[in-house]
Amino acid sequence: MTTEILTHPSRIKVPYTWSAGETLSRFFKALRDEQKILGIRCPRCQKVYAPPKKTCGTCFVECSEWLEVGPSGTLLSFTQASYVSPAHRSSKPFFGLIRLDGADTAFFHLLGETNLQSLKIGIKVSPVFAEKRTGSILDILYFRAAN
Amino acid sequence: MKRTAIVGCGQTDHNGNRFDVTGVELIQEAVSRALQDAELTLDDIDGVVIGNMDHFEGINGVELWSISGNGGILKPTIKLTTGGTTGSTLAIGGYHLTASGLFNKLLVIGWEKNSESDTTGAITTAFDPVWDRLVFAGAISGLAVEASAYMRKFGVTEKDAARAVVRDRKHAVKNPHAHLRREVTLDEVLRAPLLSDPIKALDICPRTDGACAVIFANEDYAEKICPKPAWVLGAANRHPYAYLGDVEWYPLKSLDLAAKELYAKLGIKEPLKEINLMELYTPYSFANLSWIEALGLAKPGEGAKLIWDGVTDAGGALPINLSGGVLSTNPIGATGLIRAAECAHQIMGRAGERQAEGVKKALSTGFGGCFWSDILIYGSEKPS
Numbered sequence: 351m352t353t354e355i356l357t358h359p360s361r362i363k364v365p366y367t368w369s370a371g372e373t374l375s376r377f378f379k380a381l382r383d384e385q386k387i388l389g390i391r392c393p394r395c396q397k398v399y400a401p402p403k404k405t406c407g408t409c410f411v412e413c414s415e416w417l418e419v420g421p422s423g424t425l426l427s428f429t430q431a432s433y434v435s436p437a438h439r440s441s442k443p444f445f446g447l448i449r450l451d452g453a454d455t456a457f458f459h460l461l462g463e464t465n466l467q468s469l470k471i472g473i474k475v476s477p478v479f480a481e482k483r484t485g486s487i488l489d490i491l492y493f494r495a496a497n
Numbered sequence: 498m499k500r501t502a503i504v505g506c507g508q509t510d511h512n513g514n515r516f517d518v519t520g521v522e523l524i525q526e527a528v529s530r531a532l533q534d535a536e537l538t539l540d541d542i543d544g545v546v547i548g549n550m551d552h553f554e555g556i557n558g559v560e561l562w563s564i565s566g567n568g569g570i571l572k573p574t575i576k577l578t579t580g581g582t583t584g585s586t587l588a589i590g591g592y593h594l595t596a597s598g599l600f601n602k603l604l605v606i607g608w609e610k611n612s613e614s615d616t617t618g619a620i621t622t623a624f625d626p627v628w629d630r631l632v633f634a635g636a637i638s639g640l641a642v643e644a645s646a647y648m649r650k651f652g653v654t655e656k657d658a659a660r661a662v663v664r665d666r667k668h669a670v671k672n673p674h675a676h677l678r679r680e681v682t683l684d685e686v687l688r689a690p691l692l693s694d695p696i697k698a699l700d701i702c703p704r705t706d707g708a709c710a711v712i713f714a715n716e717d718y719a720e721k722i723c724p725k726p727a728w729v730l731g732a733a734n735r736h737p738y739a740y741l742g743d744v745e746w747y748p749l750k751s752l753d754l755a756a757k758e759l760y761a762k763l764g765i766k767e768p769l770k771e772i773n774l775m776e777l778y779t780p781y782s783f784a785n786l787s788w789i790e791a792l793g794l795a796k797p798g799e800g801a802k803l804i805w806d807g808v809t810d811a812g813g814a815l816p817i818n819l820s821g822g823v824l825s826t827n828p829i830g831a832t833g834l835i836r837a838a839e840c841a842h843q844i845m846g847r848a849g850e851r852q853a854e855g856v857k858k859a860l861s862t863g864f865g866g867c868f869w870s871d872i873l874i875y876g877s878e879k880p881s
């Protein structure tokens with residue numbers, strides 16, 4: 351005799367509201383209201399963080415010197431995801447690792463108006479801002495090759 | 498095994514919401530205060546242990562996500578989490594790891610940002626998905642069931658429990674880190690809105706944003722860092738159940754067994770006389786009565802008398818929760834560690850306005866999960 355195995359499908363749905371804190375809020379507000387990208391400099395090691403950090407993780411001191419970085423930057427590496435994932439906002443998205451001019455750190459963002467043939471490590475890229483901006487990193491729609 | 502001590506502690510200014518900072522920045526605040534307290538820099542620290550409640554902020558790799566705030570860059574960084582007992586498990590972890598001699602100076606961090614999620618919703622995910630989650634979950638109703646059984650067994654009243662709330666909230670006024678720093682009266686507690694009979698709004702802990710960092714150092718370093726280190730004399734814990742229906746409600750079995758083990762190990766026969774101060778993870782009013790019975794401070798059903806007589810008030814023979822306790826502040830993953838930090842600062846003489854006199858031995862507990870308990874005892878004298 352075989353035992354009938356029962357399963358119990360469910361869904362975990364817990365709402366979250368994450369605070370960006372004062373430091374990142376200033377970054378997002380500049381992005382939303384002025385289409386400016388801000389970085390911050392560590393007073394000890396002089397590293398310019400973009401996106402900004404309240405404290406330098408290595409030196410453990412507060413960063414307070416704000417400066418504008420970019421908006422253009424250098425493409426350090428890239429890839430295209432050809433698999434399907436619920437985390438993707440479009441099909442076959444391009445992801446680029448970008449270091450903005452004047453910054454020492456890089457971040458990932460989407461690449462647009464492009465194809466695998468025209469992308470090269472080391473090219474200059476610049477942001478395309480969303481028309482309706484809400485104060486999130488997606489106020490930059492994507493980066494594209496700078497002319 | 499090496500003798501080990503707490504040599505520095507840092508707490509954030511706990512609050513119902515700390516929207517001014519991210520979780521990482523909140524953690525950094527506690528860590529930098531602990532380093533300052535110990536007069537150390539990150540270069541002195543061998544490793545980092547961090548913990549919080551799974552699911553509470555929806556961030557599952559907090560040890561890596563918080564690395565720039567937790568001080569762990571290029572150091573061994575470990576996460577410990579055991580639900581509500583996370584904070585006390587962290588303290589026990591700090592003790593074990595430095596006592597082993599493999600870490601000499603260890604930074605231990607507990608934190609929570611309850612404002613960022615639905616606490617009861619998140620707690621529900623800790624329970625069995627095909628059983629308890631569907632029929633009985635969340636923190637308050639489990640405690641309410643325990644309270645009802647306790648009241649019926651001994652004739653304890655809601656007013657008895659309210660007296661313990663009055664005590665903790667009064668103590669909190671002197672703690673600059675506490676979340677709720679307003680005194681309440683018996684009447685206010687008794688007339689507060691009912692949440693889950695017999696628990697009313699003021700009988701239960703608040704939801705708090707906060708972080709706590711504690712630095713442990715073993716005997717090779719402790720006295721060089723801190724003039725009066727808080728030596729860890731021992732720790733015990735009992736994590737007995739997974740299903741709520743299996744819980745033995747009175748006396749709180751996990752605490753009863755853990756306390757018996759640790760008292761025997763340390764030769765403590767009369768805890769009421771031999772211990773000078775306690776910081777208990779008592780998340781609701783009735784726990785301040787029935788759980789001190791499990792700790793051997795009063796005979797069954799007589800915890801309330803101790804509370805009414807003022808024995809556990811500031812200035813009493815055995816002050817309990819001079820910090821204001823969990824009824825005043827509850828950043829869950831930090832809560833058990835705050836208890837350890839408060840005991841340590843009392844022994845070091847660094848407890849500010851809430852300082853008790855002549856604290857030679859202090860005891861802290863942690864509570865959580867399915868009525869699990871952790872317990873640690875600290876001393877001003879280096880154990881032989």
Ligand SMILES: [Zn+2]
Binds near residue numbers: 395396406
């Ligand atoms: Zn730096």
